[in-house]
Amino acid sequence: MNGLLVRWTRRSARLAAELALVLGITSLLAFGLIALAPGDAATRLAQQRAGHPGVTEDQVASARRELGMEGSIPERYVRWLGHAVQGDLGKSARTGRPVLTELAERVPVTLSLAGLAAVVALPLGMLVGALAVMLPWRPARRGLRLTGLLAVSLPTFWVSYLLVVVLTEQLGLLPTSADGGLAGYVMPVVVLALPAVGLLSRVVAVSLREALAQPYVRAAQARGTPTVSIVVRDALPNVAGAVLNTIGLIVGGMLTGALVVETVFAHNGIGDYFVQAVNFRDLMAIQACVLCFALAFTATNRLADRLHGRIDPRVSSG
Amino acid sequence: MTASGAGRRRRTVICALPLLGFVMAGALAPVIAPYDPIANDLMASLARPSMEHLLGTDQLGRDQLSRLLYGAQASLILAAAVLAVSVTVGVVIGAAGGFLGGWPDRVALWLMDVTLTLPSLIVALAILGVRGHGSANLVLALSLTGWPPFARLARGRFVSLRRSAYFDALQVLGASRFRILFQHALPALAAPVLVYASIEIGFIVLSLAFLSFLGLGIPPPEPEWGQMLIDARPYLDSALWLALPPGLAIAAVVLASNLLAEQFATDNLPLVRLGMPRRRARMNGSTAGPYRVEELAVAFAGRKVVDGIDYRVAPGRALAIVGESGSGKTLSTLAPLGLIDATARVSGRAVLGQVDLLGGGPAIQEAVRGRRVGVVLQDARGALNPVRTVGALLDDAVRHAGVVPRGRERARSLELLKMVGLPEPESQVSAYPHTLSGGMCQRVMIALALAGEPEILIADEPTSALDVTTQAQIHALLADLRESIGMGLILISHDIAAAARIADDIAVCYAGRIVEVGPAADVVSRPDHPYTRGLLDAVPSPKAVPGTRFRTLPPAEPARRKVSACAFAPRCAHATKRCHVEEPPLQPVTPGHTSACWVRPTVARPIGYDGA
Ligand code: SF4
Numbered sequence: 001m002n003g004l005l006v007r008w009t010r011r012s013a014r015l016a017a018e019l020a021l022v023l024g025i026t027s028l029l030a031f032g033l034i035a036l037a038p039g040d041a042a043t044r045l046a047q048q049r050a051g052h053p054g055v056t057e058d059q060v061a062s063a064r065r066e067l068g069m070e071g072s073i074p075e076r077y078v079r080w081l082g083h084a085v086q087g088d089l090g091k092s093a094r095t096g097r098p099v100l101t102e103l104a105e106r107v108p109v110t111l112s113l114a115g116l117a118a119v120v121a122l123p124l125g126m127l128v129g130a131l132a133v134m135l136p137w138r139p140a141r142r143g144l145r146l147t148g149l150l151a152v153s154l155p156t157f158w159v160s161y162l163l164v165v166v167l168t169e170q171l172g173l174l175p176t177s178a179d180g181g182l183a184g185y186v187m188p189v190v191v192l193a194l195p196a197v198g199l200l201s202r203v204v205a206v207s208l209r210e211a212l213a214q215p216y217v218r219a220a221q222a223r224g225t226p227t228v229s230i231v232v233r234d235a236l237p238n239v240a241g242a243v244l245n246t247i248g249l250i251v252g253g254m255l256t257g258a259l260v261v262e263t264v265f266a267h268n269g270i271g272d273y274f275v276q277a278v279n280f281r282d283l284m285a286i287q288a289c290v291l292c293f294a295l296a297f298t299a300t301n302r303l304a305d306r307l308h309g310r311i312d313p314r315v316s317s318g
Numbered sequence: 319m320t321a322s323g324a325g326r327r328r329r330t331v332i333c334a335l336p337l338l339g340f341v342m343a344g345a346l347a348p349v350i351a352p353y354d355p356i357a358n359d360l361m362a363s364l365a366r367p368s369m370e371h372l373l374g375t376d377q378l379g380r381d382q383l384s385r386l387l388y389g390a391q392a393s394l395i396l397a398a399a400v401l402a403v404s405v406t407v408g409v410v411i412g413a414a415g416g417f418l419g420g421w422p423d424r425v426a427l428w429l430m431d432v433t434l435t436l437p438s439l440i441v442a443l444a445i446l447g448v449r450g451h452g453s454a455n456l457v458l459a460l461s462l463t464g465w466p467p468f469a470r471l472a473r474g475r476f477v478s479l480r481r482s483a484y485f486d487a488l489q490v491l492g493a494s495r496f497r498i499l500f501q502h503a504l505p506a507l508a509a510p511v512l513v514y515a516s517i518e519i520g521f522i523v524l525s526l527a528f529l530s531f532l533g534l535g536i537p538p539p540e541p542e543w544g545q546m547l548i549d550a551r552p553y554l555d556s557a558l559w560l561a562l563p564p565g566l567a568i569a570a571v572v573l574a575s576n577l578l579a580e581q582f583a584t585d586n587l588p589l590v591r592l593g594m595p596r597r598r599a600r601m602n603g604s605t606a607g608p609y610r611v612e613e614l615a616v617a618f619a620g621r622k623v624v625d626g627i628d629y630r631v632a633p634g635r636a637l638a639i640v641g642e643s644g645s646g647k648t649l650s651t652l653a654p655l656g657l658i659d660a661t662a663r664v665s666g667r668a669v670l671g672q673v674d675l676l677g678g679g680p681a682i683q684e685a686v687r688g689r690r691v692g693v694v695l696q697d698a699r700g701a702l703n704p705v706r707t708v709g710a711l712l713d714d715a716v717r718h719a720g721v722v723p724r725g726r727e728r729a730r731s732l733e734l735l736k737m738v739g740l741p742e743p744e745s746q747v748s749a750y751p752h753t754l755s756g757g758m759c760q761r762v763m764i765a766l767a768l769a770g771e772p773e774i775l776i777a778d779e780p781t782s783a784l785d786v787t788t789q790a791q792i793h794a795l796l797a798d799l800r801e802s803i804g805m806g807l808i809l810i811s812h813d814i815a816a817a818a819r820i821a822d823d824i825a826v827c828y829a830g831r832i833v834e835v836g837p838a839a840d841v842v843s844r845p846d847h848p849y850t851r852g853l854l855d856a857v858p859s860p861k862a863v864p865g866t867r868f869r870t871l872p873p874a875e876p877a878r879r880k881v882s883a884c885a886f887a888p889r890c891a892h893a894t895k896r897c898h899v900e901e902p903p904l905q906p907v908t909p910g911h912t913s914a915c916w917v918r919p920t921v922a923r924p925i926g927y928d929g930a
Contacts, residue, residue: 025432033445155524155527155544157527157528158568161551161554202580215695215696216702219701219763219766222657223687223715223718223770224686224687224719225688225718229714233703233714237703238705248435252437252438252439255437255440256437260532263532274440275443275532279447279533281450286444286447290444293440301435311705312704
C-alpha cells in the first residue's frame with residue numbers, strides 16, 4: 001500500500017518536472033524568437049499601429065514597452081512569462097485584437113481539418129505500407145513504394161491547384177472553400193492526408209520489412225505460426241513503434257500542410273493566421289502561434305513516447 | 319552477393335541522375351539558356367511549345383525553358399548556401415562534441431535531438447516572419463534545422479577517432495591535435511557528407527517552392543520553380559505547358575532525394591516473404607518410420623549450393639550434420655521445411671511418415687512445422703520476440719500446435735518449461751526475453767519447439783552463442799529429451815567433437831555435399847575423408863596454442879567450384895590429378911560408414927598435413 005503511494009507520488013513528481021521542463025523550453029523558444037527581431041522592430045510596430053511611417057518618439061517607446069523590449073533579457077523574460085501565464089500574449093499588430101482570442105477562434109478549424117486528415121491517413125498509410133511489402137507481385141510493390149515517395153515529393157499547393165482545376169472548375173463537383181459545408185472539407189482533407197499517407201506508408205513498409213527480417217519472425221515461421229498471427233503479434237508492435245517514433249514528423253507535416261491548405265481553400269484556421277502574421281511581420285501573433293505549435297507538438301511527442309513504452313518493454317525498462 | 323551489390327550501386331546511380339541533372343542545369347543555365355529569363359516579349363505571350371520556344375512562353379512572353387534553367391540556378395545557389403552553413407555548423411558542433419566528450423558532447427547531442435524533432439518549415443517561417451524576407455534570412459531560416467545530420471556524422475567519426483589506438487600513437491609521435499583532426503578525420507567525412515547533402519537538396523527545393531507560394535521565397539520576376547507554378551495557376555486549364563515542366567522538375571529532384579534517402583536506410587535488409595494466409599493442409603499422422611531426405615538440391619539464381627544430399631533419421635535417433643559455415647549444412651535441413659529464402663529452388667524428396675514435404679507445396683510444409691517437426695535456431699535471444707512474454711510465446715505455440723484443448727494452454731506451457739529445466743517456471747512465464755540469460759533463452763526456444771510434440775527436432779547450432787558450460791548443459795538437455803520423448807534429433811554443428819558426444823550418426827558436409835557419413839564413433843575415431851580429418855584437427859585440444867582454433871585446415875577460398883572435381887581439392891593436401899577432373903562418389907569404408915574421396919588416405923598411408 002505504502003509502496004504504491006510512494007510510486008504514485010514519485011511518478012506525479014516526475015510528470016510535473018517534465019511538464020515544467022517542456023513549458024520552460026517552449027517559452028524560452030517563443031521568447032527568444034522576438035530577440036531575433038532586428039533592432040527596428042519597435043519602430044515597425046509603432047508604424048503598424050499608426051498606419052503610416054511617420055511616428056513620434058512616444059509612440060515608439062510605447063511600442064517597445066508592448067514588445068517587452070525594456071530592461072535586461074532575464075528581466076524581460078520574467079515579465080513576459082508573467083503575462084503569458086495570465087493569458088496575456090499581447091495584441092496583434094495587424095488587427096489590434098488580443099492574440100489569444102484570435103487563436104482560440106481559429107484552433108478548432110485547424111484541429112478538425114488535421115483530425116479528419118489523420119483519420120483518413122492513418123489506416124490508409126498503414127494499408128499501403130503493408131501492401132508495399134506483402135503483395136506477391138514485385139512490380140506492384142515497387143509501384144506502391146514509388147507512389148508513397150511521390151506523395152511526399154510533390155508541392156502541396158500544386159496538388160491543391162490541380163484538384164481545384166479538375167474537381168471544381170472542370171467537373172464542378174466540389175466547392176473550393178469552407179462555405180461549402182462538409183463538401184468544402186473534402187479537398188483540403190485529401191491534400192493534407194496525401195503526404196501523411198506517403199510518409200506513413202514508407203515508415204510502415206521499411207519497419208515491416210525490418211521486423212520481418214528479425215530472427216524471431218523466422219523462428220515463429222519455424223514453429224508453424226500462421227502468417228496472420230506473425231504479422232499481428234510479431235511484426236505489428238515493431239511497426240507501431242516506428243510509427244510512434246515518426247509522430248513528430250507527421251504532426252509537423254500536418255501543420256505545414258495546414259498553412260497551404262487553409263490558404264488555398266480559405267479556411268480560417270491557425271495555419272492561415274500564422275501565414276498572415278508572418279507576411280505582416282506581426283511579432284506578437286507569430287510568437288503566440290509558435291507557442292501554440294510547440295505545445296501541440298511536444299504534447300503529441302510525449303504521448304507517443306508513453307505509448308511506445310507501453311508497447312515495447314525495452315523502452316521503459318531502458 | 320556481388321550481384322546484389324552491383325544492383326544496389328546501379329539503383330543508387332539511377333536515383334542520383336535527376337540530382338545530377340539539376341546541378342548541371344543550374345550551373346550551366348547562363349550558357350545553355352536560349353533567352354533572357356526575365357525579358358518580356360508581349361508579342362509572343364502564351365505561345366505553345368515550338369522550335370523557337372521549346373517549352374512555350376508564359377503570359378509575359380518569357381521563354382519557359384530559360385526560366386526553368388534559371389530556376390534551377392536559383393534553387394542551386396540557395397541550396398549551396400544552406401548546405402555550406404549547415405555542413406559547417408554541423409561539423410563544428412559534431413566534431414567538438416565527439417572529440418571533447420564529456421559535457422560538451424552531451425550538450426551537442428541534446429541540441430541535435432531537439433533540433434531534429436522541430437518541424438523545419440514552421441521554424442523557417444517563424445524566422446522569416448520575425449526577421450523579414452531577403453536571401454540572408456532565407457539561408458538562416460533553412461540552415462537552422464538543417465545541420466543535425468551533419469553533426470551526427472561528424473560526431474561519429476570523431477568519437478571513433480578519439481577512441482582509436484591510432485590517435486594515441488599519433489599524439490605520442492608529437493603530432494598536434496589539430497593537425498590530426500584535419501588530416502585524418504575531415505577527409506573521411508567528405509563522402510558521407512556528400513550523400514546527406516544530396517538528400518538535403520530535395521528538401522531545400524521543396525521548401526523553396528513552399529516559401530514562394532507563401533510569398534516569402536525569391537521575389538519575382540526572378541525565375542523560381544515554385545513561383546512558376548503559381549504564375550501558371552490562372553492558365554491551368556488552357557496552357558498546361560506552363561504548369562507541368564516546373565512541377566515535374568520539382569517532383570523529380572525531390573523524389574530522387576527521397577529514393578536515395580530510403581536506399582541508405584534500408585541497405586542490407588534481406589527480403590523475407592511470408593506465405594499468404596491459406597487453409598492449412600490436413601495431415602493424418604501415420605507416424606513411426608524414419609525421416610528420409612533424398613537427392614536434395616538447393617539452387618540460388620541457377621547456382622547449386624546444395625547438391626545430391628541424402629540423410630535419414632529414425633525415431634529416437636540423433637544425426638549430426640557437421641561442416642564449416644557455408645558448407646550447406648543448414649540449408650540442407652531447413653530447405654525441406656520451406657524455411658529458407660523464397661528465391662531458392664529446392665528439389666528432391668523429404669519423406670516424413672508417408673508425406674513428401676517437397677511434393678506438396680508450402681501448405682504441407684506449413685502444416686508440418688511446429689507440429690511434426692520442431693526447429694531450434696542459432697541465436698535464441700534474437701529468435702524470441704522481445705515485446706512478448708515467455709508465457710505468451712509458449713501459449714501461442716501450444717495453441718497453434720493444437721495438442722491440448724483450448725483454455726488449457728498455460729498448463730501445457732508450464733509443463734514444457736519444466737521439461738527444459740527452466741528454474742521457477744511459474745514466475746518466468748511473465749518474464750520478457752531480455753531479462754533472461756542466453757542459456758535460459760535457448761531453453762525457452764527448445765520448449766517452444768517441443769510444443770507440438772514433434773517427431774523430429776532440428777537444432778541449428780543451438781549453442782553457438784553460449785559459453786562453454788552452458789553449451790554442455792544444452793547439449794545434455796537435447797540428448798535427454800531425445801531419449802525421454804523418443805523423437806529424432808538432427809543437430810547442425812561446426813564442432814565435430816561436441817556432435818560426436820550426442821549423435822548416433824555423423825554426416826560431414828562440404829560445399830553442399832555430404833563427403834563422409836557413418837556411425838559417430840567410427841567417423842571420429844577412423845575418419846576417412848581428408849576434410850573430416852581436418853575438422854577433427856580443428857577441434858580445440860588442450861595441446862593447441864591458444865587462439866589457433868583451426869590449426870591444420872587451410873582457409874576456405876570462395877573459388878568457383880568446378881562442375882566435375884572434388885570440391886575439396888583446392889584445400890586438400892592429398893589431391894591428385896584425378897581429384898581435379900572427376901568428382902568422387904560416396905564409397906563404403908566399413909559397413910555403414912562411407913566417404914567420398916579418390917585417394918582414401920586412411921587406407922593408403924598415414925597423413926601429414928602441411929599448411930598452417
Ligand atoms: S578426392 Fe582428392 S582432393 Fe578430394 S578429398 Fe580426396 S584426396 Fe582430397
